[in-house]
Amino acid sequence: MRYESPTTTKAAVALLSGEKGQAYVLAGGTDLLVRLRMDTIEPDLMVDIKRIPAMSEVTKTASGFKIGAAVSGAALEKNKALVKAWPGVVEAANLIGSDQIQGRCTMVGNLCNASPAADSVPALIAAGAKAVIVGKKKRTVPVEKFITGPGQTCLEKGEIVESITLPAPAKKSGDAYLRFIPRTEMDIAVVGVGISLTLKRGVIDSARVSLGAVAPTPLLVKAAAKAIIGTKLDDAALDALAMACTAACNPIDDKRGTIEYRERVAGVLAKRTAKIAYERAGGK
């Protein structure tokens, strides 16, 4: 295996597209180096992107935020402007693993790992985040379209995610992410729910609802958003939200929960998540 640590995105793309064997991007390494160790991958080349300055920072842009592919969970938490604008996104990213893992893991890595249960992904989808992909050409893909199956993404050979962009939050808006796990910390989501919403005169004017761990890919559930738009999140709206979320599930049975359990929890958790987002938006 060769190890390279280029200092520009262009050089990283050239290395990845020029490699004839198996090439991997190394960001935090919290998934990749485990796979290396387990011998489930045999890389010919590993391209460490942490020396690329543009990928190592969170920048406030005219349209919102740009989060570089090499930014760790710990660094996200320290960015006060980002925490204020998108608390749900940062909380979701910070739920992943221990402090040791947070020191290394990245949100783009979480996305590219493409686990159906990836914690940051539903929060990103709810927030309307986009992945900025660089290869032969630059293209931008909404996060909900990025993951194509368990462990599968829309990335082609020689392509790399340079950053994730988040819009500037609208006035009177709020987001939240909750996940359910059988223990207090450090587990894989049984269900994860990300919701962002915007109020107009106290009524929900727009919303995005996303579910994780209940289908082969994280889902954007438009019917669930529809259930709360035009409401003040009264009990009837919350029940409709829960029903829409339960109906959208297509989960597996595993040691963490049965199909029926995940469907039920998706509804309950969506209600709780919506209440937090609503409160953060200033709703009463």
Place this chain on the structure above:
Amino acid sequence: MAGVHVTTTINNDPVEYVCPADESLLDVLRDNLGLTGVKEGCGTGDCGACSVTLDGQLVCACLVLGAEAEGRTITTVEGMADGEKLHPLQEQFINNAALQCGICTPGFLIAAKALLDENLSPTETEIRYALAGNLCRCTGYDKIVKAVQAAAKDLRKQNKKKK
């Protein structure tokens, strides 16, 4: 396999080594450099026995490549004591019998120090969350938490004296 030549700083000392590109920092520290205070538990980032700091950030050395350390600053448990004088955390782990077999201890010490460097008055809950990435299979966590609380108290006293 071509080796990667790395120049780095470990426990304030300049260090150079050559390692295979796919070798973990954990293996480099233990096998090449003899820093065996860094323990290997799971090797997959779950147990925290190999906790070190990399540019001040708490990480698992098993999930870092040796090659990545170029130009960085690493601290291991070997760098915690000031010569013969133990760090207050080390003192209090002994006083509180917060260890039994000792395999997890260096990782706990490094993680606890990372916490106290940020927050000298952590609540019990904060301590438990901060140490959630470190597993102990013999002593149990109560004594460890008590040791961290006692060390935090010592450090607060020390800081007061300095002022």
